[in-house]
Amino acid sequence: MAYLALYRAWRPQRFDEVVGQEQTVIALQNAVRENRLAHAYLFSGPRGTGKTSIAKIVAKAANCEQLQDGEPCNNCSCCQDINNGNFMDVIEIDAASNRGIDEIRDLKEKVRVLPAQGKRKVYIIDEVHMLTMEAFNALLKTLEEPPNSVMFILATTEPQKIPATIRSRCQNYYFRRLTMEEIQGRLVQVAQVNNMEVEAAALDIIARRANGGMRDALSTLDQVNSYRGEYITKTDVLDVLGLVDDVFLAQLIDAAWKGDTGQVLRMLAAALQQGKEAQQIARETTLYLRDLLLYHTTGQDTDLAVATEASLTALQQQKKAGTNRILQALRILADTADKLRFSEGQRFILEMAFLEITALFAQEEPVAPSTSKKPTAAKAAPPAPADTSETTEARDTMWNRILAGVKERKIPTHALLSPGRLLGMKEETVYIGYRKGYKFHKEKMEEKENRGILMEVLQEIAGRIVEVQFVFLDDDQYNDIVVKKAIELFGEDIVEIKD
Numbered sequence: 001m002a003y004l005a006l007y008r009a010w011r012p013q014r015f016d017e018v019v020g021q022e023q024t025v026i027a028l029q030n031a032v033r034e035n036r037l038a039h040a041y042l043f044s045g046p047r048g049t050g051k052t053s054i055a056k057i058v059a060k061a062a063n064c065e066q067l068q069d070g071e072p073c074n075n076c077s078c079c080q081d082i083n084n085g086n087f088m089d090v091i092e093i094d095a096a097s098n099r100g101i102d103e104i105r106d107l108k109e110k111v112r113v114l115p116a117q118g119k120r121k122v123y124i125i126d127e128v129h130m131l132t133m134e135a136f137n138a139l140l141k142t143l144e145e146p147p148n149s150v151m152f153i154l155a156t157t158e159p160q161k162i163p164a165t166i167r168s169r170c171q172n173y174y175f176r177r178l179t180m181e182e183i184q185g186r187l188v189q190v191a192q193v194n195n196m197e198v199e200a201a202a203l204d205i206i207a208r209r210a211n212g213g214m215r216d217a218l219s220t221l222d223q224v225n226s227y228r229g230e231y232i233t234k235t236d237v238l239d240v241l242g243l244v245d246d247v248f249l250a251q252l253i254d255a256a257w258k259g260d261t262g263q264v265l266r267m268l269a270a271a272l273q274q275g276k277e278a279q280q281i282a283r284e285t286t287l288y289l290r291d292l293l294l295y296h297t298t299g300q301d302t303d304l305a306v307a308t309e310a311s312l313t314a315l316q317q318q319k320k321a322g323t324n325r326i327l328q329a330l331r332i333l334a335d336t337a338d339k340l341r342f343s344e345g346q347r348f349i350l351e352m353a354f355l356e357i358t359a360l361f362a363q364e365e366p367v368a369p370s371t372s373k374k375p376t377a378a379k380a381a382p383p384a385p386a387d388t389s390e391t392t393e394a395r396d397t398m399w400n401r402i403l404a405g406v407k408e409r410k411i412p413t414h415a416l417l418s419p420g421r422l423l424g425m426k427e428e429t430v431y432i433g434y435r436k437g438y439k440f441h442k443e444k445m446e447e448k449e450n451r452g453i454l455m456e457v458l459q460e461i462a463g464r465i466v467e468v469q470f471v472f473l474d475d476d477q478y479n480d481i482v483v484k485k486a487i488e489l490f491g492e493d494i495v496e497i498k499d
């Protein structure tokens with residue numbers, strides 16, 4: 001027998017098999033019991049929450065020959081034909097397809113034709129928000145004076161796109177996202193029947209990532225099962241979904257928190273090496289920081305997006321970072337995740353973001369502005385320059401990479417560049433400083449060819465085109481002093497973005 005996807009095998013066939021959606025189920029089952037099903041229903045709600053499933057149950061209930069306390073019997077020929085998709089009077093229309101639109105146009109005539117096989121014709125129109133205005137009008141005409149033998153069930157994930165004229169002619173039911181418990185409960189049941197052994201942490205992640213949709217949860221379980229077999233661990237799920245382990249994220253933030261730049265870079269390298277996507281790492285860290293913030297402000301461990309019990313201790317510790325810094329780090333990473341969507345060669349961008357966060361954590365947590373002051377006070381206290389030895393080390397690492405790239409291309413250019421110093425990056429421009437005595441080098445580097453070589457290297461590392469500016473430093477000392485000079489030259493902004 002052909003393999004039937006889990007989510008299809010587990011489509012609820014009776015009202016009492018539906019998980020959640022209690023009000024909808026009770027109302028509809030009562031209507032069946034009392035033989036007062038409406039002519040038109042609008043089911044709206046997120047993907048995979050039971051709209052089509054319940055529409056089919058209603059269609060069966062409207063035609064079943066042996067109703068059992070408001071439930072279809074699933075046994076009579078009508079029920080069986082509907083379950084197999086062979087029932088002539090249950091017509092499913094996909095409004096998103098061209099054929100769907102044609103079918104709506106023909107509706108006006110077709111609805112007059114009496115049911116061929118059962119008691120009531122049921123039109124199930126999926127993705128109804130996709131209909132054109134013309135099709136909506138055709139549908140509206142039909143809904144205005146529907147024959148008794150016809151019933152419409154419209155389903156949509158985007159009810160706001162349905163004209164009010166249509167909505168007001170339907171009985172409206174809103175389908176909610178299913179809870180973690182509801183999804184996990186079903187997963188446990190499915191796993192048991194299918195002889196799968198699924199770690200609790202694995203179930204937790206599947207349920208969480210399904211975001212309230214049962215279909216996605218079952219599809220993930222299916223996918224992990226066919227990929228890893230019957231024994232399913234948390235790591236299996238993370239791998240299949242391309243996610244990053246929350247314990248890894250906790251350790252990464254720990255390393256940043258401790259200012260251990262080397263460790264941060266090593267961990268990022270290892271994750272990329274394992275095939276995790278840079279964007280995913282940024283995104284997941286954003287979610288982790290969001291959890292940290294939530295945990296910090298509410299002290300609750302419910303509704304966490306990625307942190308699980310395994311990372312709770314770390315979360316507890318990292319609260320020390322304070323709201324402001326967590327928020328800032330969150331913004332840096334959210335921006336980075338955004339940037340990473342559009343560029344290849346992303347390692348540099350990811351590293352930059354994490355180095356920036358490391359620098360950020362090295363700063364004092366700014367004191368919250370007193371209530372008497374306007375929120376603009378926060379802006380008046382810019383982050384202090386974080387010229388710690390860690391950020392210097394990070395900048396050196398980056399500078400060495402740039403120098404190596406230039407050296408590979410042209411040794412004389414490397415000789416001109418190497419007395420310079422990487423100051424930082426502001427907007428899309430990388431700033432490189434020279435001491436006063438290096439006027440020749442600076443001017444040579446500004447020439448088209450040398451500049452071009454450097455920009456090529458920067459582009460390769462950054463994964464996008466960046467500008468470069470050479471500036472003079474009027475101090476003989478390097479390292480931390482360079483950063484201070486950079487502040488003088490460009491204002492605090494530039495120092496905010498380290499290496």
Ligand SMILES: Nc1ncnc2c1ncn2[C@@H]1O[C@H](COP(=O)(O)OP(=O)(O)OP(=O)(O)O)[C@@H](O)[C@H]1O
Nearest residue numbers: 007010011018019047048049050051052053214215
């Ligand atoms: N409330 C639920 N109870 C039990 N299983 C559910 C529920 N909702 C969805 N499922 C599972 O997900 C599958 C898909 O559900 P269904 O087709 O009813 O979703 P839908 O709301 O119509 O989604 P879409 O908006 O994507 O069409 C079902 O076959 C079933 O396995």
Ligand SMILES: [Mg+2]
Nearest residue numbers: 051052126155
């Ligand atoms: Mg559906």
Ligand SMILES: [Zn+2]
Nearest residue numbers: 064073076079
């Ligand atoms: Zn039946």
